[in-house]
Amino acid sequence: MTGIHIELCINSGGNYKQTVETGAKLVAHLIKKHNLKINKVKQHADFYNKNCPAQIRAGKDGITWTKFIDMVKGVGESNKPSTGSTGKPQSKPNTSNKTVKPNYNTKSIVEFLQSISEPYSLNHRKKLAEYYGVKSYSGQAVKNIQLLDLIKKDYKANGKLRTSKPKAIASNKTTNKPTVKYPLPSGILRRGCKGNAVRQLQIALNAANFKVGNVDGIYGAKTEDAVRRFQMVHDAYNVDGVYGSRTRTRLDKVVNK
DSSP, X not given: OOOOOOOOOOOTTOOHHHHHHHHHHHHHHHHHHTTOOGGGOOOGGXXXXXXXXXXXXXXXXXXXXXXXXXXXXXXXXXXXXXXXXXXXXXXXXXXXXXXXXXXXXXXXXXXXXXXXXXXXSHHHHHHHHHHTTOTTOSSOHHHHHHHHHHHHHHHHHHSSOOSSOOOOOOOOOOOOOOOOSSOOOOSOBXXXXXXXXXXXXXXXXXXXXXOOSXXXXXXXXXXXXXXXXXXXXXXXXXXXXXXOHHHHHHHHHHHOO
16 A cells, blocks of 8 residues: 545535544544554645645635644644553543533534534434435535524424434324215116105205205106206206216216215
């Protein structure tokens, strides 16, 4: 192996300073792992005629190349155990009681997650997006804004973020089928028929304003005439005064629509 290439990428809305600091930690780790010296850390521009890393070379946010190297050195020093005056390694200070101050004013989801000591990697934000119902999340600016708004509201109300999808609440309500206002008989009815089926037909014809007179359950001249008049209006190619499937379908649309 002749070298290790490191590229720092920042998502839209990401924290530039945090990205550089994370890069410095990675460089310090690799130096220690491969037993390298700090002077082995080079810029892309040292190998190719390219202004890279451009933002560090330009001193963005006050972080120059010299500053970056100092950050790498600082990480290396901080990884060494402190011996104090006794010469024995001292334990790290307890930071579990650190006060969390949510940054509700920020428009960066990364900065807000940092402010509440929450992981802010893309993979973790994808999990949060799933928990909060933000579909097709992959770090896009518009999705970041949507997710940030949801987690701010939730954290403000509950002091914590979701760790799973909310469970669906089962509904005890039963879906009632629509009640047919005017039930219609099946089969064929013609003059001379009697019974409840004829009674249903007469009620429906009266409701459709094709009057049969008294509802008596007898398919007589008045009922036949009412059926014929209905057919002339709603089924002009089937005018015979006989109630069948065609007339039933059309009458149902009129009285039960």
